[in-house]
Amino acid sequence: MSLPPTPAQTVGPFFGYALPFTGGGDIAEGPESITVHGLVLDGAGDPVPDALVEIWQADRDGSLTGAPGSLRHDQVTGEVIGRHGLDFTGFGRVPTDADGHWAVRTVAPGPHRPGATPYLAVAVFARGLLHHLHTRIYLPDHADALRADFPDTGADRLATLLATRERDRRYRFDIRLQGDRETIFVDLR
Amino acid sequence: MTTPPTTAPTQAEIDAAIVEADRTAPPDPHHPNRDYPPYRSSALRHPRQPLLPIVDPEAVELAGPVFGATDVSSLDSDLTLGLAGEPAGQRITVTGRVVDRSGRPVPRQLVEIWQANAAGRYAHDLDQHPAPLDPNFTGFGRCLTDDDGSYAFTTIRPGAYPWRNHVNAWRPAHIHFSLFGTAFTQRMVTQMYFPGDPLFRYDPVLRSVTDQAARDRLVARYDHDLSVAEWSLGFRWDIVLDGPISTLFEDR
Numbered sequence: 001m002s003l004p005p006t007p008a009q010t011v012g013p014f015f016g017y018a019l020p021f022t023g024g025g026d027i028a029e030g031p032e033s034i035t036v037h038g039l040v041l042d043g044a045g046d047p048v049p050d051a052l053v054e055i056w057q058a059d060r061d062g063s064l065t066g067a068p069g070s071l072r073h074d075q076v077t078g079e080v081i082g083r084h085g086l087d088f089t090g091f092g093r094v095p096t097d098a099d100g101h102w103a104v105r106t107v108a109p110g111p112h113r114p115g116a117t118p119y120l121a122v123a124v125f126a127r128g129l130l131h132h133l134h135t136r137i138y139l140p141d142h143a144d145a146l147r148a149d150f151p152d153t154g155a156d157r158l159a160t161l162l163a164t165r166e167r168d169r170r171y172r173f174d175i176r177l178q179g180d181r182e183t184i185f186v187d188l189r
Numbered sequence: 190m191t192t193p194p195t196t197a198p199t200q201a202e203i204d205a206a207i208v209e210a211d212r213t214a215p216p217d218p219h220h221p222n223r224d225y226p227p228y229r230s231s232a233l234r235h236p237r238q239p240l241l242p243i244v245d246p247e248a249v250e251l252a253g254p255v256f257g258a259t260d261v262s263s264l265d266s267d268l269t270l271g272l273a274g275e276p277a278g279q280r281i282t283v284t285g286r287v288v289d290r291s292g293r294p295v296p297r298q299l300v301e302i303w304q305a306n307a308a309g310r311y312a313h314d315l316d317q318h319p320a321p322l323d324p325n326f327t328g329f330g331r332c333l334t335d336d337d338g339s340y341a342f343t344t345i346r347p348g349a350y351p352w353r354n355h356v357n358a359w360r361p362a363h364i365h366f367s368l369f370g371t372a373f374t375q376r377m378v379t380q381m382y383f384p385g386d387p388l389f390r391y392d393p394v395l396r397s398v399t400d401q402a403a404r405d406r407l408v409a410r411y412d413h414d415l416s417v418a419e420w421s422l423g424f425r426w427d428i429v430l431d432g433p434i435s436t437l438f439e440d441r
């Protein structure tokens with residue numbers, strides 16, 4: 001049996017009071033945490049101020065079991081107060097700001113199976129984007145493994161999947177929806 | 190009221206662009222083409238390179254985030270509660286099942302919705318449509334699906350609203366939905382529409398789904414058995430998530 005799927009539609013411009021949540025970008029904090037941040041840019045190179053970036057990733061030990069509690073709420077007020085910092089949920093969600101910028105604090109993921117190249121899975125939503133896009137963030141330590149995983153894709157293109165180290169524990173990853181250095185978006189089959 | 194710039198296309202020009210996009214669309218597409226000229230904001234926001242196909246039964250994306258009781262308050266599924274008074278408009282119940290393409294239910298996953306109020310205005314600073322805000326309506330809610338994949342919300346029927354895509358552009362009434370499956374590949378954001386809306390044919394967002402049968406899957410059905418006497422009208426909308434899932438997670 002294969003049912004036809006429900007079609008996707010754009011997230012539109014007005015998700016900002018519904019989807020982002022307190023602590024959405026604080027996937028993990030502590031001495032081992034890293035910051036991954038960047039811009040979402042359109043085909044003219046202009047920032048996209050109404051995009052939503054979601055991250056799903058393995059824990060530092062490669063575990064993909066995640067845990068509930070990303071949107072933990074206060075039982076008195078009902079307000080989302082965010083995770084308690086003990087369990088690793090693996091999920092982050094941040095809207096871009098007026099400059100098209102987003103940032104998450106997390107841990108470097110471990111290999112999700114022996115020998116696998118670790119990465120952060122990304123979903124990008126935006127006004128004007130009718131169907132969301134998936135991409136991946138690889139940290140620069142894994143540049144060689146990334147090229148080995150995708151031998152048929154040019155190094156120039158693959159570089160769009162590599163975060164750059166700005167300084168210790170801080171990485172930059174811009175998402176270019178279109179144009180020069182357009183980010184590779186992936187289609188899982 | 191703000192007058193759209195004079196360069197904005199007319200509805201007739203958009204209608205012609207919709208006909209042209211229908212003509213060049215691939216047969217039976219399930220999802221919108223990200224490059225859809227009648228929705229003008231798509232022009233600079235779609236990739237021109239083909240997507241990179243990946244076949245990997247152990248990809249990270251074949252698992253996904255999980256949510257639980259701590260993520261949802263019992264009041265979150267009723268958008269008419271939590272503020273001082275009753276919101277304006279027609280109270281409705283929206284319910285349905287979330288399943289994957291094999292028809293298996295997606296249990297205990299997060300469903301989020303947001304919408305305009307009965308007058309067609311969002312509680313968002315950038316929504317400058319001169320319709321009244323409703324101090325008694327939050328406009329967003331969330332719930333977990335049950336073991337059978339079912340979700341349910343109580344809300345009010347949203348109004349149609351104008352937007353700036355072209356002159357006299359109006360969105361048909363809709364509720365935005367955000368859904369998680371058992372895998373991140375099944376992540377879905379979409380919109381639910383109400384049956385019989387006369388604005389359907391004019392709307393580039395809905396028409397970006399070029400196949401009529403696929404468009405029909407975005408439209409809820411009125412269900413009289415779901416209506417509650419002296420209280421609310423019932424709509425049923427079932428959702429089929431796309432995307433592969435790992436056989437490793439099938440029994441989770």
Ligand SMILES: [Fe+3]
Pocket residue numbers: 012014305360363365
């Ligand atoms: Fe909307």
